[in-house]
Amino acid sequence: xxxxxxxxxHSHTNLSDEEIERIVSTAIPGSLQRNESLLxxxxxxxxxxxxxxxxxxxxxxxxxxxxxxxxxxxxxxWTLDAESYHLQSASQFNxxxxxxxxxxxxxxxxxxxxxxxxxxxxxxxxxxxxxxxYTGRQRxxxxxxxxxxxxxxxxxxxxxxxxARLPLHMIAAYLGISLKTLxxxxxxxxxx
Amino acid sequence: xxxxxxxxxHSHTNLSDEEIERIVSTAIPGSLQRNESLLxxxxxxxxxxxxxxxxxxxxxxxxxxxxxxxxxxxxxxWTLDAESYHLQSASQFNxxxxxxxxxxxxxxxxxxxxxxxxxxxxxxxxxxxxxxxYTGRQRxxxxxxxxxxxxxxxxxxxxxxxxARLPLHMIAAYLGISLKTLxxxxxxxxxx
DNA sequence: CTAAAATATGGTCAAATGACCACATTTTCG
DNA sequence: CGAAAATGTGGTCATTTGACCATATTTTAG
Numbered sequence: 365x366x367x368x369x370x371x372x373x374h375s376h377t378n379l380s381d382e383e384i385e386r387i388v389s390t391a392i393p394g395s396l397q398r399n400e401s402l403l404x405x406x407x408x409x410x411x412x413x414x415x416x417x418x419x420x421x422x423x424x425x426x427x428x429x430x431x432x433x434x435x436x437x438x439x440x441x442w443t444l445d446a447e448s449y450h451l452q453s454a455s456q457f458n459x460x461x462x463x464x465x466x467x468x469x470x471x472x473x474x475x476x477x478x479x480x481x482x483x484x485x486x487x488x489x490x491x492x493x494x495x496x497x498y499t500g501r502q503r504x505x506x507x508x509x510x511x512x513x514x515x516x517x518x519x520x521x522x523x524x525x526x527x528a529r530l531p532l533h534m535i536a537a538y539l540g541i542s543l544k545t546l547x548x549x550x551x552x553x554x555x556x
Numbered sequence: 557x558x559x560x561x562x563x564x565x566h567s568h569t570n571l572s573d574e575e576i577e578r579i580v581s582t583a584i585p586g587s588l589q590r591n592e593s594l595l596x597x598x599x600x601x602x603x604x605x606x607x608x609x610x611x612x613x614x615x616x617x618x619x620x621x622x623x624x625x626x627x628x629x630x631x632x633x634w635t636l637d638a639e640s641y642h643l644q645s646a647s648q649f650n651x652x653x654x655x656x657x658x659x660x661x662x663x664x665x666x667x668x669x670x671x672x673x674x675x676x677x678x679x680x681x682x683x684x685x686x687x688x689x690y691t692g693r694q695r696x697x698x699x700x701x702x703x704x705x706x707x708x709x710x711x712x713x714x715x716x717x718x719x720a721r722l723p724l725h726m727i728a729a730y731l732g733i734s735l736k737t738l739x740x741x742x743x744x745x746x747x748x
Numbered sequence: 749c750t751a752a753a754a755t756a757t758g759g760t761c762a763a764a765t766g767a768c769c770a771c772a773t774t775t776t777c778g
Numbered sequence: 779c780g781a782a783a784a785t786g787t788g789g790t791c792a793t794t795t796g797a798c799c800a801t802a803t804t805t806t807a808g
Contacts (some may be wrong), residue, residue: 426701447690498639508732509618538698
């Protein structure tokens, strides 16, 4: 169950086998069915989550009830609502499984202890956070500046594997455009 | 010159007088004229900057030459291109003064030493980074989901002081809408 | 203090977008 | 395996947006 995580650690970090074993020993394995929630708005995010296999989406609901997707999280990546997790405040967002998903989770107390006890993990976590801010800024810039067609092309280029795993209405919700506009773009690209 | 920074530190952190003195002693005071650049795309960001007084904008240029503003930085706030600064890579963005601005700057080597020597500064810096990710996520959500009118209302509510200090074309560039749309919105709100 | 530059707004028009509906096809679920 | 749900696309139409231009006013710079 956790061998995927160990492979991930070996390829992405320089943690030792002992350190990885220590991290795994406090992990709580879990799975979510399709459409099952990991976090619902109004709840406090109490776990740091690693996705062993599957696909999650983090989304918010606008005042008119429409769903807008902030990010997708797929195999071998981490997810959480950092604000809710760190401040222990009610989340404004939801995290839900798009397909059956297997995860490892750590409580905040356990993970904080790991960060204290394993400096290399602390460093790696900070690297993830800073990397997240860089990609977040690029995402904001693209969202502000790109036409709907450029947004879709950027998505396809950046996440070619996700294209086949996601319904178009979710891609549209991620790009901030309507399903109608997205199918128009696809149509004009197919007939070019 | 630096008393503003000391007041800021006292009101926003629990750093001691000695620690603040230590930080100030390595600060490089500077000023920028209106329209002067702090950072230009293609350059490496070599300083962490605190704004004593004034107003900066961080922006990128889209492929068609249009400017899109990611953020404004006003008195008593920090700014830098974190990705360029940490990775020592060429920045994709620009930071320019909108009005005459006075700053304090630290080189990366000096600031890293401060972070090592003053744990409270390290903690505070991490708090700033995480707070930046929360506001960034909220900004992305608003940019994806809000109508042009909602974006403007949110801007006015969040930054009432900036409204008078910025030309409308810069507010439009920050909101990702055209100047024309922005003046339509203002017109309809004035005549309500 | 004045000329030049910048800004804010209105008018006009074309293009783009999104809502709604219908239908065929694919996927899901029990 | 079959019914139900979900998906993807096309058609239509109203609304919104943005580009361009003109004008008046305000701000800037020397």
